[in-house]
Amino acid sequence: MPLTCVAIDDEPLALELIHSYVARMPDVQLLGVFEDAISGIEYLDRKNPDLIFLDVNMPDISGIELAKALKEKPMIIFTTAHKQFAFDGFELEAVDYLLKPIDFERFSRAVYKAIDLKKYKANAHAFQDESVIYVHSEYRMIKILLKDVEYIESMEDYVKIHLAYDKSVLTLMSLKKILEILPEQQFRRIHRSYIIPVSRIRSVQNKKIQLSYVLLPIGESYLEQVKGWLGV
Known part of the structure; x- marks a missing residue:
């Protein structure tokens, strides 16, 4: 099954870039793009994508506030031009935090983190090993012996x-x-x-x-x- 995702960003060019990048990744399906957070929230109330590409700075509600308000939290990759929100992303256990302008190599690394995390969650029973645990730290799953x-x-x-x-x-x-x-x-x-x-x-x-x-x-x-x- 492909990784399903949506993108929420008030910048049309940023959404076009994400659309073009996702089109180059056969394991990923973009379900929709939204230029305002409210429309994005309404969609998320009806659908359950695996991942959100979420802009931090938006006029109606910030991406950080939106992420905190979600009842059912999909995986999140924050996108922003500002470094100072990285800690907020860490606290919300975001998969990654991408600084604009985003190049394809950095984008794909973040997406494959999400794909790996989806596989891990889907096969959690396979990791039931009393010699290890996995914890989320610094935007990745860490294996602890x-x-x-x-x-x-x-x-x-x-x-x-x-x-x-x-x-x-x-x-x-x-x-x-x-x-x-x-x-x-x-x-x-x-x-x-x-x-x-x-x-x-x-x-x-x-x-x-x-x-x-x-x-x-x-x-x-x-x-x-x-x-x-x-x-x-």
């Missing part, structure tokens, strides 16, 4: 996955949400701000857990749970 996870830290609306070799991955997710996709017997929450891999526990003393390379506190509300699964 669970054996490399040192610990996971809450950072307001994000979690930071601390990995071996001083690497880390930041993803827009809560600790509660990431805990749902982690193997229950391998990872445990010990604090409102921390999840740890059980295999990395070296010692427990004075309401603190020593992991391979870091000492973390045990939250008061988690203390009895930790004692329970540690058998102490």
Whole structure:
């Protein structure tokens, strides 16, 4: 099945460019183009495309506001002449963020990210492997080897996955949400701000857990749970 998409942009030339680029990609089908956000929203209420090419700066409603208002969110590739909205795109888990003028090579790379993500979602059962998880970070799906996870830290609306070799991955997710996709017997929450891999526990003393390379506190509300699964 082709990747279905629509484009919403108040600049006719930008829509013509997207139309011409999509025509060069046999795996992609452009269902419609819209010069105003309201018409685009009305269409999206009736149809469910896989992807939206969405301009950020539009007179009636910004692309950022439109994306936040959508009840059913397809994948989004933001298009804009302004760099300062890239963080908003990251927060909305956009597939990519294209700066105008957009060349075909950069456009096609963004689209193939969306195609890969569609395939991943359609075959999610094939990725049910207790040795890895996938998280969305920096406009792409990142494969995390669970054996490399040192610990996971809450950072307001994000979690930071601390990995071996001083690497880390930041993803827009809560600790509660990431805990749902982690193997229950391998990872445990010990604090409102921390999840740890059980295999990395070296010692427990004075309401603190020593992991391979870091000492973390045990939250008061988690203390009895930790004692329970540690058998102490």
